[in-house]
Amino acid sequence: MTSVLLSLPDLYNSYKNWVSKNPQNASEYETASKWLSYFIAGRINNSHVMSELVYCVSNLLVLFNDQIIRECHQHTKSSSSQKLKVWLTIIEYSEVFCELSAQKLWGNRGRWLIITAIQIFKCIARLQLIYKHKETIIVTPSITPLERDNISQNNTKSLLDLEQNGLNSASFTLKRSGRVVRKVESSPPLPLRNWKPLEPPLLMSNTENDQTVEKALTGKQLLAETLYVIKPIAHLCSVGCFGANTWKPWILSIAMDLTSLQLYKSIQKKSLDALTRKQRLQLSRRMVVLVLYLIRSPVYEKYTGNKLHALLLSLSKNLPLARIICQPLSQYLPFWQSNYFYMWST
Template identity: 50%
Template sequence: MPRSLRFSDFYNNYRNWVSKNPQVSTDFETTARWLSYFIAGRINSSHVVSELIYCLSNLLVLHNDRIICELRHLNTVRSGEKLRLYLTVLEYSEVFLELSASKKWGEKGRWLVICIIQLFKCISKLVLVHHYKESMIQYPVISVLERRALTETSDAGCISVSEICQRGSVSFKLKRSGRIIRKIEASPPANIRSWKPLQKEIIYDPVSLENIEQALLDRMLAAETIYLVKPIAHLGSLIYFGQKSWKPYILALMFDLCSLHLYKSCDKTKINTLSIKQKVIISRRTTHLLLYLIRSPFFNRYSKDKINDLLNSMSRNVPFASLICNQFIKYLPFYQSNYFYMWSS
């Protein structure tokens, strides 16, 4: 009984410390993450141990974020929160589970674990989108808390844009010229301002407006479904056609391009359908298309030699670059085969 009391007191003190010192706890988490890079290649089973430390550091970040949100009363009640939590934990742990399965049961065990993980992730994300009405699924599902921004906001006493918008109209129209003027109190923070004049509001017929909005929502739902089904489609085609075939690679690329095309067609309409958060996720997914340059079979046939030549050139010509480039060349095949699947992003 005394031991449990001591542990509970220690844990409560830890929770209070994390809540009061979010930036210091971030430094400790970053140190643990860098420790995983340092261990790689230096001890037996280093890849598994390194990935375990990296996984635990991410889980520590998730746990500390939840502590900060709870003690600072930042939690918002959302449906499907437990499912989001399970998915986030699995996304942080999946590479470690794959490496552990490969070491214990061989290649067949590794691919069995991959199939189970991807099926669970795909079904769970589709449930979030279709049942819990989540608009878009980001990676990780529960995003990392912006602790620095949180500290600056609490110190400055800033008001969020959503709170401003809830207080009333953000603009008014001049009677003579009809020009739209933004109210001073509704001005967003300087870092997210577009500095563009407000556009005249387009008035639609209520029935046609409702039909347009529903059509756009259906298109966005189709785009997100295509994106979420892509990992299973790629995995199934990989099993059917083989790992050296170009068909799984092209199929996954077509799924990504089709999803992005549907989203961007929604954004081109005069009705502002996509939120700022959705636009950020779409921009990130567009950037992730560059990963196809280092995914098999394109990597094995084209980009591998060019990347190695570039790293060797930097190692010879840039002072001290050999310390990083030589290690990167050494572990590039391992990183490429374990971190750059079609379903990783």
Template identity: 40%
Template sequence: MASSKDVKKTLVQWCEDYKRWIAKNPNLVSDIESTVKYVSFFTAGRLNSSTLASEFVYSLPNLMVLFNDQIIRASRYSELKLPSLQSKLKIWLTVIDYTEALFEVSAKKLWGEAGRWFIISLIQLLKVVMRLILVFRYKERITQTPAVPPLNREKLNNNNDGMQASKDAFSLKRSGKVIRTVRSSASQTRTWAPPASTSTVESEELENNVTIESLKKSLLIAETIHILKPLVHLGCLSLSGPKNWNPWLLSFLIDLTSLKLFSKETSLTGEEREEICRRRIGLLLYILRSPFYDNCSRMRIYHMLEFVSRSIPLAKLIAEPIARYLPHWQNTYFYMWSS
């Protein structure tokens, strides 16, 4: 019994040491994460015969980044916390985004096509419900993908001086007004000018967590139809079949309608504009989605890759693997519900 307690105590100590090391060495952690990502990209192609292993290797570095980011956020910005349910929803949404292909491939291997489509439908239903809760309960105007974006470690380090300034001042959560602490008032170098903002990163965190009371109806409609698009596409797909153009066209029209409504809004924040830009770029993926890919773009893409491989020195090293693995990628990733 004593040995099991010792093992548990040792594991807890290792976890605490790991958290402290992550918090103190964000640059080194970023380098390790980048190395793991590059290895996963290389290995995914080599393990094409084992799709399940490829998906696991691809998901692992993303989950590692999410886990380490949460440790860094907790250690440096412990005073900036979302409501517990909202925070958990965002974390679980991000985990699902990183692992949904892994679950899909696992279901297909275990239960065949029927199991695969059941898991796809279940995952998309969960994502839709969680995103609608974020919009209607927590008044988020635009839900990000991933819901918890990777922490900008470089900006974090550039704002270390701002962290020191935060010891002499703090920001009110509602108004964002910067207040000087009593301790700082005794300083000989005291000035009567208002203190500077604690840090750019903290300001961004506060801006993201502000509940916007006046949620415009047009924004609500635009985000709601974007969130519901996966279920609409899956429903249409089940009725008309994968080779029919109706699901493809319906999803494309939903995306265009949502983006059109967002384009009329002028009060978007920087992060909201970045997400809208990402969705606009995502429209290009429609050329890789069936049935457009099967009927229109597939041969053109292969001809382009072949031309690049012949015409540009060393391009063959990149173009040929892309051409070889494109059928697998197209069949695994380029769905209407993945954007």
């Protein structure tokens, strides 16, 4: 037992080195674990809890591996805001599993207790990111998965620096025109010359010019983001007062979402540069998420539920091989609607 414990640090270091050197292979294993969660659903006892556990663990594995890759390639210490984002991301990935587990262990009352505790923590943490750490906009998940396809491009930075150093040693730049001139002693042999002028590498300059300075939220932006952050708590309180299947929580939630988006839109109308690229991208995602209101209670029970089931049934009958997808989707849609498509999940 002692030898196993002593080897754990070595195992972790070897795993850390493997992930940092093989990010694409790690992504393949993470994807396989996510597909495993879909395969488990409906095939074993307590399949909903088990599939959600596997899906939760696969997301946490992605987060863990991304942190390893960032540490190895960026060599930066995590700040207090980054640590808070890590905890928020862990909660966002595991909240559905916690809710299902609480319902299985303690019934509906335990589930609502866990929901309330999670949403209070998320609301306080997000407000702290906005007001204390000056976060420009809240994203979900708080730490987005790393784009590992670009890691190989980032690794060329050192090669680019070597190229730049070689260029500096083989040439000089004219002060007025900025033209790069090759030194006489660095000229290649006459048969190998192409007689083309030297050009400095443009990769670093392009990336630097694309970066914009993000400023802290003020005025309408701060109000709009605060409305978005407190919306889950407001909806949860409304559900406690009026019930989950009434119109008042639904109307309150969509009104707060639309008000927040309208405030951002009024800011953008005054100045096109008022919002950063990150903010515009996240706001476009929030507008797309508004479609989920069509499959949230009570709209789902009264209007869209029967139409969705009829559509899936029609597709499974009329399209070849569509039955393989549409029939399980129709069976699990009520469960997914009751556990994933609620207001406080965003």
